[in-house]
Amino acid sequence: xxxxxxxxxxxxxxxxxxxxxxxxxGKVGNPVCGDVMWIYIKVGKxxxxxxxIKDIKxxxxxxxxxxxxSEMTTELVKGKTLDRAMEIxxxxxxxxxxxxxxxxxxxxxxxxxxxxxxxxxxxxxxKRKQG
Numbered sequence: 001x002x003x004x005x006x007x008x009x010x011x012x013x014x015x016x017x018x019x020x021x022x023x024x025x026g027k028v029g030n031p032v033c034g035d036v037m038w039i040y041i042k043v044g045k046x047x048x049x050x051x052x053i054k055d056i057k058x059x060x061x062x063x064x065x066x067x068x069x070s071e072m073t074t075e076l077v078k079g080k081t082l083d084r085a086m087e088i089x090x091x092x093x094x095x096x097x098x099x100x101x102x103x104x105x106x107x108x109x110x111x112x113x114x115x116x117x118x119x120x121x122x123x124x125x126x127k128r129k130q131g
Contacts, residue, residue: 039111073093
């Protein structure tokens with residue numbers, strides 16, 4: 001059984017879609033279950049000059065848990081600094097979803113990994129521009 005939070009995130013996602021010309025893009029897939037996830041980020045600065053996730057979207061082809069994990073991950077990091085966003089773990093995503101069935105925990109891994117890959121992609125691009 002899925003928690004009410006999982007069902008809510010699955011049925012009413014706010015951050016589904018693509019960002020044209022994203023600052024960072026993370027893609028992950030799990031060949032065992034066939035889930036594939038893309039996370040797109042736009043980076044801006046807060047009042048202190050820290051880099052923050054100004055906008056974030058996801059596209060997920062997968063099960064209820066994969067889509068709910070994608071939505072929860074995007075909700076957890078929108079407006080946060082990149083360093084704070086890198087601290088998001090699969091365990092935190094699953095906890096915020098009020099638990100996932102044991103056989104679906106790997107879905108929260110995918111969402112956190114896709115987020116981390118998007119931030120790494122942004123940082124690589126930024127470094128190339130500077131260097």
